[in-house]
Amino acid sequence: MKHKKPKKLAGDIVNTLQIPRDLAYRDVVVTIVGSSELYIENYKSILEYEDWGILVQTKKGKIRVEGRNLKIEYYTSEEMKIQGCILHVYHE
Amino acid sequence: MKKWKYYGKGYLHIRLMSKEPERFLNLCANHNIPIWDLTHVENYYEMNITIQGFYQLKPLCKKTKTRIMIKGKYGLPFFFYKNKKRKAFFIGIALCLFLLYGMSLYIWNIHVEGNLSNSTQSILLYLDELDVHHGIAKRKLDCAWISAQIRKEFPDIIWVSTKIQGTRLILHVQENTDRYVEEEAADTSPCDLVAEKGGTIVSMVTRQGTPQMAKGDVCKEGDILVLGRLDIKDDSGETAQREYVHSDADIYVRTQYQYYQEFPLSYDKRVYTGKTKKHYILQIMDTYFSTRGRAPFTDYHSVSSTNRVKLTENFYLPITYGTITDYEYTPETLTYTKAEAVKKAQRKLTSFLDKLSEKGVEICDNRVKIEINSTSCISKGSIEVIEKIGKEAPTEVVAPPEAEERTAETDE
Numbered sequence: 471m472k473h474k475k476p477k478k479l480a481g482d483i484v485n486t487l488q489i490p491r492d493l494a495y496r497d498v499v500v501t502i503v504g505s506s507e508l509y510i511e512n513y514k515s516i517l518e519y520e521d522w523g524i525l526v527q528t529k530k531g532k533i534r535v536e537g538r539n540l541k542i543e544y545y546t547s548e549e550m551k552i553q554g555c556i557l558h559v560y561h562e
Numbered sequence: 563m564k565k566w567k568y569y570g571k572g573y574l575h576i577r578l579m580s581k582e583p584e585r586f587l588n589l590c591a592n593h594n595i596p597i598w599d600l601t602h603v604e605n606y607y608e609m610n611i612t613i614q615g616f617y618q619l620k621p622l623c624k625k626t627k628t629r630i631m632i633k634g635k636y637g638l639p640f641f642f643y644k645n646k647k648r649k650a651f652f653i654g655i656a657l658c659l660f661l662l663y664g665m666s667l668y669i670w671n672i673h674v675e676g677n678l679s680n681s682t683q684s685i686l687l688y689l690d691e692l693d694v695h696h697g698i699a700k701r702k703l704d705c706a707w708i709s710a711q712i713r714k715e716f717p718d719i720i721w722v723s724t725k726i727q728g729t730r731l732i733l734h735v736q737e738n739t740d741r742y743v744e745e746e747a748a749d750t751s752p753c754d755l756v757a758e759k760g761g762t763i764v765s766m767v768t769r770q771g772t773p774q775m776a777k778g779d780v781c782k783e784g785d786i787l788v789l790g791r792l793d794i795k796d797d798s799g800e801t802a803q804r805e806y807v808h809s810d811a812d813i814y815v816r817t818q819y820q821y822y823q824e825f826p827l828s829y830d831k832r833v834y835t836g837k838t839k840k841h842y843i844l845q846i847m848d849t850y851f852s853t854r855g856r857a858p859f860t861d862y863h864s865v866s867s868t869n870r871v872k873l874t875e876n877f878y879l880p881i882t883y884g885t886i887t888d889y890e891y892t893p894e895t896l897t898y899t900k901a902e903a904v905k906k907a908q909r910k911l912t913s914f915l916d917k918l919s920e921k922g923v924e925i926c927d928n929r930v931k932i933e934i935n936s937t938s939c940i941s942k943g944s945i946e947v948i949e950k951i952g953k954e955a956p957t958e959v960v961a962p963p964e965a966e967e968r969t970a971e972t973d974e
Contacts, residue, residue: 481854
């Protein structure tokens with residue numbers, strides 16, 4: 471009970487200051503541009519990479535991107551850009 | 563842009579053979595090793611990696627039991643390494659850069675903007691006098707000084723901005739569009755108005771001075787029309803005081819011009835045969851080259867059209883090229899017919915009258931007769947005109963009236 475209070479307070483501060491969730495909680499941001507470009511920000515690591523699918527670990531669960539001829543244009547420890555024919559994106 | 567950065571520093575295309583490729587990739591990300599264009603081909607992973615990144619891979623490979631194969635080397639460092647024996651090539655590049663830098667230290671174009679009444683050429687000529695010319699070193703230029711000098715030299719340029727942009731010297735000038743001309747201070751020294759021509763006065767309006775003649779009088783050349791002296795008389799009618807003024811009057815006289823014009827009836831005419839010959843010319847400094855050998859025809863006249871080579875807008879080189887075309891003709895002696903001669907004489911007379919009119923002379927009567935004899939056409943007669951006269955001449959200063967009186971008294 472004791473450590474719950476500050477968490478609620480932190481949540482309130484975040485809400486009052488209107489800080490975006492991706493900055494406040496490091497929530498994952500997935501941006502899809504058309505059907506061939508996809509950006510994932512705030513991910514943790516790559517779990518699987520094949521040319522038909524990519525599985526990425528985030529803070530709260532995993533995200534799977536499926537498609538054809540998937541290519542990672544670039545990736546850093548925080549962000550990656552995927553190119554190729556994107557068919558599905560879902561949480562696991 | 564990023565690709566160019568990688569190209570400049572050099573990068574490798576590598577193939578990954580590993581049982582745990584994802585682990586290897588995550589380790590790369592955690593060590594901030596830039597990796598791009600990652601593809602999965604069959605059982606291999608292929609990617610691009612920077613040279614520095616590649617050197618950091620060794621411990622990661624050991625950790626994940628990964629084998630790496632270099633598929634290709636790209637970028638400038640590899641390019642230089644491959645071409646290290648081609649010295650002339652690199653010397654050429656260096657020389658080119660050096661020349662480019664060297665050339666950029668000089669002015670290659672002088673551009674003048676905003677000038678309407680002062681021609682660009684006249685401004686450039688003046689700049690030449692200031693020792694500012696094409697090809698001058700940029701460091702020798704002082705823009706503020708140039709602006710000041712131009713404003714001094716051209717009074718109707720009211721504003722000059724001089725700037726160096728790259729290898730161009732840009733002069734932005736603003737001219738006075740009001741056409742304000744500084745009026746000369748009115749001459750107030752005492753003077754008379756003297757007739758420079760004889761005639762009958764038809765109108766006379768005196769603004770300042772004592773008129774010596776009136777409308778209807780006949781004046782001769784040299785007569786004083788308006789005297790620049792005012793005699794102020796007292797009650798007894800004697801001159802009490804004399805004042806001297808700058809005479810000013812509009813005086814019009816009726817006068818005559820004698821006209822005589824004669825020209826022979828026969829004249830030479832060039833009859834062109836239609837034959838032409840074209841030659842090319844080239845002039846470098848004072849040396850002159852031409853494709854023309856001997857004179858092509860016995861009688862001909864030449865028309866040349868030349869162009870000067872210029873490097874930039876106003877940067878002319880001492881090289882001229884162009885063509886000379888010779889037109890052949892046969893000289894023939896022809897005679898004017900009576901009608902033609904009269905027409906020509908009339909044309910000459912008209913142009914003479916037009917010139918008079920331009921001077922502000924009003925033509926009243928034209929008594930010119932055209933006569934044609936066997937060899938020539940003579941037009942003679944007189945032209946009566948009304949013309950403004952009056953030439954300024956210094957007024958003779960007469961002793962003041964008091965002095966006269968005093969001398970008279972002493973005489974007594």
